[in-house]
Amino acid sequence: MVPVDRALDVLVRRGVRLGQVRWVERDVQWLRVRNGELELQTRTLDRGLGVRVLDGGWGFAASRDPERATAVAEQAVALARASAPHAYAEIDIGVRPPAVGSWSAPVEIDPFEVPLADKVDLLQRACAAMDGADIREGTTVAMRTRTSFRSTEGSDWQQEQTLTGLSMLAIARGEGRFQVRSWPKSFEGNPAGRGWEHVLAHDVEARGPELADEARRLLHAPPVPSGTWDVILDHAQLSLQIHESVGHPTEGDRVLGEEMSLAGGSFLQPDWRQGRFGSDQVHLYAEATSSGAAGSFGWDDEGSPATRVDLVRDGRFTGWLSGRESAARLGTPPASAMRADGWSHPPIVRMVNVNLAPGTAGSLDDLVASTERGLLLSRNRSWSIDQLRLNFQFGCEAAWSIEDGAITGLYRDPVYTGVTPSFWQSCDAICSASEWEQWGWSFCGKGDPMQIMHVSHGCAPARFRGVTLL
Amino acid sequence: MSTLDRAGAQALADRVCRLSDGVALQATVTATRRRLTRLGNGVVLFSGHVDDTRVLVRAVLDGAEGTAFTNDLSQEGLTRAVGEATAAARVAPPVSGHPGLPDSAAAGEPVAVDAWDEGTAVGDLSAEAAAVGAALAAARGRDTRLAGVFVRSAWRVAVANTLGLHRVTRGTSVQARLIATCRGASGHAGVMAGSLDTVDLPALADRAAAVAVAGQEPVDLAPGRFDVVLEPPAVIELLNWLAAIGFRAKGLADGTSFLADRLGTAVTGDRVTIRDPGPDTALLPVPFDQEGVARQPVTFIEGGIGRAVVHDRRSGARAGCSSTGHWRLDERFPEPGASPGGLELAAGTDTGDLVSRLEHGLHIHRFHYVNGFLDPRRARMTGLTRDGVFEVRHGRPVHPVRDLRFTEDVLDALGRIDGIGAVLSSVATFRNTIGGAMAAPQLLVRDFAFTGRCAP
Numbered sequence: 001m002v003p004v005d006r007a008l009d010v011l012v013r014r015g016v017r018l019g020q021v022r023w024v025e026r027d028v029q030w031l032r033v034r035n036g037e038l039e040l041q042t043r044t045l046d047r048g049l050g051v052r053v054l055d056g057g058w059g060f061a062a063s064r065d066p067e068r069a070t071a072v073a074e075q076a077v078a079l080a081r082a083s084a085p086h087a088y089a090e091i092d093i094g095v096r097p098p099a100v101g102s103w104s105a106p107v108e109i110d111p112f113e114v115p116l117a118d119k120v121d122l123l124q125r126a127c128a129a130m131d132g133a134d135i136r137e138g139t140t141v142a143m144r145t146r147t148s149f150r151s152t153e154g155s156d157w158q159q160e161q162t163l164t165g166l167s168m169l170a171i172a173r174g175e176g177r178f179q180v181r182s183w184p185k186s187f188e189g190n191p192a193g194r195g196w197e198h199v200l201a202h203d204v205e206a207r208g209p210e211l212a213d214e215a216r217r218l219l220h221a222p223p224v225p226s227g228t229w230d231v232i233l234d235h236a237q238l239s240l241q242i243h244e245s246v247g248h249p250t251e252g253d254r255v256l257g258e259e260m261s262l263a264g265g266s267f268l269q270p271d272w273r274q275g276r277f278g279s280d281q282v283h284l285y286a287e288a289t290s291s292g293a294a295g296s297f298g299w300d301d302e303g304s305p306a307t308r309v310d311l312v313r314d315g316r317f318t319g320w321l322s323g324r325e326s327a328a329r330l331g332t333p334p335a336s337a338m339r340a341d342g343w344s345h346p347p348i349v350r351m352v353n354v355n356l357a358p359g360t361a362g363s364l365d366d367l368v369a370s371t372e373r374g375l376l377l378s379r380n381r382s383w384s385i386d387q388l389r390l391n392f393q394f395g396c397e398a399a400w401s402i403e404d405g406a407i408t409g410l411y412r413d414p415v416y417t418g419v420t421p422s423f424w425q426s427c428d429a430i431c432s433a434s435e436w437e438q439w440g441w442s443f444c445g446k447g448d449p450m451q452i453m454h455v456s457h458g459c460a461p462a463r464f465r466g467v468t469l470l
Numbered sequence: 471m472s473t474l475d476r477a478g479a480q481a482l483a484d485r486v487c488r489l490s491d492g493v494a495l496q497a498t499v500t501a502t503r504r505r506l507t508r509l510g511n512g513v514v515l516f517s518g519h520v521d522d523t524r525v526l527v528r529a530v531l532d533g534a535e536g537t538a539f540t541n542d543l544s545q546e547g548l549t550r551a552v553g554e555a556t557a558a559a560r561v562a563p564p565v566s567g568h569p570g571l572p573d574s575a576a577a578g579e580p581v582a583v584d585a586w587d588e589g590t591a592v593g594d595l596s597a598e599a600a601a602v603g604a605a606l607a608a609a610r611g612r613d614t615r616l617a618g619v620f621v622r623s624a625w626r627v628a629v630a631n632t633l634g635l636h637r638v639t640r641g642t643s644v645q646a647r648l649i650a651t652c653r654g655a656s657g658h659a660g661v662m663a664g665s666l667d668t669v670d671l672p673a674l675a676d677r678a679a680a681v682a683v684a685g686q687e688p689v690d691l692a693p694g695r696f697d698v699v700l701e702p703p704a705v706i707e708l709l710n711w712l713a714a715i716g717f718r719a720k721g722l723a724d725g726t727s728f729l730a731d732r733l734g735t736a737v738t739g740d741r742v743t744i745r746d747p748g749p750d751t752a753l754l755p756v757p758f759d760q761e762g763v764a765r766q767p768v769t770f771i772e773g774g775i776g777r778a779v780v781h782d783r784r785s786g787a788r789a790g791c792s793s794t795g796h797w798r799l800d801e802r803f804p805e806p807g808a809s810p811g812g813l814e815l816a817a818g819t820d821t822g823d824l825v826s827r828l829e830h831g832l833h834i835h836r837f838h839y840v841n842g843f844l845d846p847r848r849a850r851m852t853g854l855t856r857d858g859v860f861e862v863r864h865g866r867p868v869h870p871v872r873d874l875r876f877t878e879d880v881l882d883a884l885g886r887i888d889g890i891g892a893v894l895s896s897v898a899t900f901r902n903t904i905g906g907a908m909a910a911p912q913l914l915v916r917d918f919a920f921t922g923r924c925a926p
Contacts, residue, residue, distance in 0.1 A: 038534070042538065062520045075519050083599070257651055344522060346516055413844075
């Protein structure tokens with residue numbers, strides 16, 4: 001009998017209201033070549049059993065040891081019952097039909113079958129291509145998560161999520177400061193829910209010289225004049241803007257005050273329903289079904305099938321990210337957005353792929369051409385937003401000045417700030433579907449103790465009027 | 471045999487080392503048992519229990535290294551992890567001047583500490599449930615709702631390598647981070663301690679609730695410069711970022727640290743001393759790093775003068791100095807190299823509440839979402855207040871203020887300190903891990919720059 005079955009057997013015998021058992025195996029590999037040296041090579045081989053029980057209150061027990069499956073299940077039952085006196089008096093989880101089957105991310109090349117030497121060679125070529133930068137880094141990540149899930153409701157499924165990504169970083173020093181240029185974006189690149197073919201699609205030799213050159217140019221570029229500007233956000237920066245100012249405030253558990261200790265709350269309280277969030281052309285939705293996106297899955301970690309829900313339609317706020325319990329409390333359809341960081345955490349409300357629908361502004365070149373005076377802000381360098389997700393401040397790596405529809409120069413150290421609804425209301429143009437791409441993030445932190453999750457944000461570059469640059 | 475036991479952890483580390491096929495191997499075993507209760511919206515969201523034992527395997531061969539983590543302790547699982555680390559070391563290009571693994575002499579003798587409290591390690595489910603219930607009731611008694619987390623942990627760390635090094639230690643800890651909310655206002659109280667006996671959850675809840683109640687109906691204040699009194703949790707948010715961008719050997723070598731080219735010179739006000747207190751602390755002491763090297767106290771800034779950064783053996787060899795015992799590899803945020811294990815801003819001599827010395831200013835309980843990547847060479851940071859901001863006139867709070875955003879060159883701001891409390895407080899942050907503790911006093915800082923407000 002496998003650990004999942006042994007644990008489920010206990011939960012059935014104990015007659016709990018709801019029991020969910022996950023056996024999770026996660027394989028992760030990080031590689032980084034820095035100035036030609038392999039600075040980081042680490043592999044994580046992680047596995048364990050997580051048991052979540054509702055019986056009066058919620059209990060969760062987990063262990064790395066499959067031999068302890070029975071004891072872990074008993075522990076989860078005891079914890080659920082012990083928490084009952086101080087839990088919500090009523091917990092409505094609705095009724096879910098059993099989910100049975102299997103799901104896996106689209107993978108052409110298994111990232112863990114690619115020889116290590118080939119990966120190191122790719123990263124060394126990436127570093128070499130950034131010749132001229134003072135510090136050159138290439139990083140890859142590969143992650144595979146296999147989950148087996150069974151519940152007392154009859155669900156029984158297996159899924160395999162895969163995540164891969166590559167990033168390049170050039171740093172130039174001088175003038176008592178340093179400047180950074182990254183690609184596809186800073187930190188972890190643009191991870192996708194695909195195999196190693198996603199990494200191989202990055203043309204590192206073509207991008208390297210440009211990164212080194214721009215990092216050096218930024219050293220001598222003037223700072224952005226502070227004031228009010230029309231700005232175009234590129235894919236990378238816009239994806240973070242969506243993440244911080246749309247994804248997080250729409251999380252139902254934040255709205256309910258359940259995430260206050262670390263992440264905070266949300267301004268999107270129930271009286272915001274149908275409120276003016278953005279301009280008429282702003283449509284935002286959560287979709288876990290997108291093939292190859294970093295936030296996709298077959299089922300979430302409480303067994304609900306992947307789905308799509310609108311968050312903002314025609315600029316009006318329409319709904320939240322939620323799980324079964326938070327959806328019932330908010331009076332909204334469940335968004336299948338309960339996700340757990342591995343076996344050792346219970347699921348919490350999480351972003352999936354939170355996307356901005358494409359507009360009609362054509363290509364990025366078209367959008368620049370239609371801008372009289374403004375800035376094209378490129379790739380994130382710093383980020384901060386208040387606990388209600390209203391006041392944000394983002395720094396970018398570079399700002400390209402636009403005059404009369406043409407790029408005319410380069411500024412360093414752009415930092416823009418705003419308040420979420422008024423910022424999205426200032427969005428007057430979004431590029432068309434031809435520019436629309438998924439942009440992945442693998443380090444979203446939430447929960448207490450903190451859980452890390454991979455998500456994505458599909459978007460096309462967009463323009464915002466009258467933005468404050470510090 | 472449990473890996474939380476000394477013999478079990480050591481035996482596991484030795485078992486890994488015996489799998490070497492001639493490569494120098496290091497095994498770092500971390501066994502944890504964690505009981506937690508998560509609170510939100512005035513109720514218990516769940517109670518949990520997690521057991522884990524993870525092994526970090528590090529293989530070094532002719533100046534090249536590879537690492538692997540596993541929690542599969544079967545012979546097959548350990549063999550696979552050793553194989554992954556070894557294969558990587560064989561493929562990796564050699565690193566010039568790699569010092570290899572330390573033997574016992576090179577690692578130094580760690581300070582003997584035993585931060586184990588048996589009552590905390592074992593716990594009592596019904597007593598904990600009662601304490602949590604009393605905390606929820608205390609918050610309700612002030613018409614507030616409690617959120618947060620209460621975590622009780624026991625842990626054992628053992629390091630062994632094929633050069634004969636053996637190190638082992640253990641500890642227990644209790645962390646509480648509580649937020650009380652009412653009508654849009656919030657208050658925070660938290661603690662980190664080695665023993666359950668020293669943690670009074672209802673009292674913490676009451677303290678958080680009192681701040682929340684006082685924070686109702688805040689007024690909008692125009693951004694600008696204000697004298698501020700920062701409570702320890704706010705100070706520690708700034709220290710964390712100073713450590714990340716400034717106190718690591720890598721940043722110094724890269725020239726990205728604010729200490730680059732400035733060691734031995736004044737970088738902030740002469741009242742400021744910031745250090746990693748090393749193992750000689752009551753806060754989660756681990757006397758050696760993940761490669762078994764004895765952890766040393768390191769003073770980063772002394773009387774305003776930039777002094778030092780933390781090193782591991784590899785960075786130390788390059789810089790021509792010794793390891794300070796700070797090698798750390800986090801499998802989730804794998805940023806290799808030395809990083810501070812603990813942080814402390816030295817207490818001053820000012821007794822009494824520094825708020826009483828504010829003629830006109832702000833009393834700030836906590837910062838949120840600070841980011842120090844704006845300009846690391848100048849330690850420029852931005853962030854927001856949360857969980858209680860009060861305008862103070864003539865030494866007394868006059869009304870709560872809606873949250874504000876600051877953007878500051880923090881070393882410059884610390885140069886404007888006009889008061890340092892005499893009492894150090896430890897703070898439980900989400901960053902607290904085994905071997906990492908943070909403590910700070912209350913600070914009075916003149917002309918702190920606020921650049922935005924949090925209004926819809």
